[in-house]
Amino acid sequence: MQVQKFVSILFESPELKKNLLDKLECYPAQSFKLCSAKELKIDKILDLDFKNKYNEITEADIFNDLVISNFEKYLQHQDSIIAHTVGKEIEDIILGGKELYKNTLESNTAPELLTLLLDLIDHLSKEGSKWGEWLPRLNKEKEEILLSKFKDDKTRNSLFSILSKSPDKIQLLGKLSEIENLEELIKKGNEKLKEEARQKQHTDYIKSVGLKIQDLIENQLEKELAETIELLASEKDEKLANREEQNGQDFIIYKKQKPVYYIEVKSKWDENGRFLLSKNQTERCAEQKDNYAVVSVNVDRYKREKSENTENIDFNDLKDYIKVNIDLGKDFEILLSKNIVLNEKNSPKLVDFSGLIPQKVIDNDGVFFDSFMTDLKLFLLQVG
Incomplete structure (x- = not known):
């Protein structure tokens, strides 16, 4: 500011301006070096990156040749440096x-x-x-x-x-x-597409399970019993209507218009996947512990053992990789009963949770799908 004030005083005096100002090294260059007026030019580039690139390539310092913008008005010439020249x-x-x-x-x-x-x-x-x-x-x-x-x-x-x-x-x-994080964006996009494909495939598996159960009801059971049984699929099945009481279950089997069996289908697609029941499904599993089954489709294990890379795997090809657990409700009932007690005591409690089914429990306690179908047939014949 003091330099500008000094230059301004000289500039406003016609005599000092003519005889002294242009001879003194009192004009600051953009490199902050004091120069005489004739050594500096007006900056018409006004692009810092371009000037820096010029310095990098020419190994010169263009900032030594350009006057600071606040001092342009004191120059008694209009010489400038333009971007085209640089x-x-x-x-x-x-x-x-x-x-x-x-x-x-x-x-x-x-x-x-x-x-x-x-x-x-x-x-x-x-x-x-x-x-x-x-x-x-x-x-x-x-x-x-x-x-x-x-x-x-x-x-x-x-x-x-x-x-x-x-x-x-x-x-x-x-x-x-x-986009700086393009690789991450593409990765997430591919993951999203894979997840959508998995969801579609999972829906197909659910429909396959439903068709096999429908086949059992329509063809394997006695005609009179079959007529009293109805299979209610999820809302994803266009042929059958959804009801609120499903509460998240993939299938509910009705006999004489009363729900008698609940079936949930879960699939695992990679080593990080888990078999999880939602809060509603976990509570229903505990409530209906004697007539609730979870069908687990381990696509990840199938692909690793069969060296299969495609997502398009037919349900029948997965026969050895499907297990059904029919007694999970007992364990979930114990866990939830503690939470009910805490709720009644107005103590800290679980509100939003999931029911995790460990792979070991599925492997050791689960039965193969065909065996489950046999047991289901007997259950439907005996239930009132």
């Missing part, structure tokens, strides 16, 4: 003769040159950037330079595949490439 200097250094830099890129003798060119192309390709105007030669040849980055056919084919898309799709891919 851009030409940059291009003369890094591009030189066209054949020279092309041969350098093709021979890969100067990998740092390609790195520098790609960095400049990245800047001039950004939305709203003026670097393309200031580096016209580079902007014109950027596509050819970019291709020199990819030497192997596989990468080039991928690039040409992208370039063959519609302009809208290419623009979309360009915007995606600017």
Whole structure:
């Protein structure tokens, strides 16, 4: 501020301005070095990154030649440095003769040159950037330079595949490439797609279980008994209506219009997966401990043992990897009874929870699906 005040005093005096001001080194450059007026020029670039890139490439310091903006009004000349001039200097250094830099890129003798060119192309390709105007030669040849980055056919084919898309799709891919955590985004997107596929496959398995139970009811039981039994599927089954009392169960078997058996189907797709019942399912399992079954489909184990990578696995192929647990309600009843006591005492208690079924319990206590179907048939014949 004191320097500006001093320069202002000299500038306002016609005599001092004429005879002294331009001779003194009292003008601060953008490098904060004091210079005479004739050593400095007005900054018409106004892009700090571009000026820094110029310094990096030319090994000069353009900030020594530019006056600080607050002192421009005191200069008695209008000499300036514009971005186009600086851009030409940059291009003369890094591009030189066209054949020279092309041969350098093709021979890969100067990998740092390609790195520098790609960095400049990245800047001039950004939305709203003026670097393309200031580096016209580079902007014109950027596509050819970019291709020199990819030497192997596989990468080039991928690039040409992208370039063959519609302009809208290419623009979309360009915007995606600017996302810093693109790999993480793609990973999560793939996980989302896999999860949706798993949900669809899980729904198919539930329908397969339902069809087998329907077959048991319609074909294996005596005709009179079959007519008194109804299988209610979940809301995902378009053929059968949903009822509120399902409370999250995949199937409820009705006999004489009364619920007599509850079935929940769970599937595990990877080593980190778990067989979990929701809070409502856990409570229903405890309430209906004698007539509640959990069908566990271990797709993860099937894929590891069979070296199967596809998600499209038929239900019948999983026969040896399906277990049914019919006595989980006893364990959940014990756990929930403690919570009920705590609730009545107005003590801290569990509110939102899940019922975890350990793999060991499924392996040791679960029965195979065909065996369960036999037991279910006997149960339906005997139940009132």
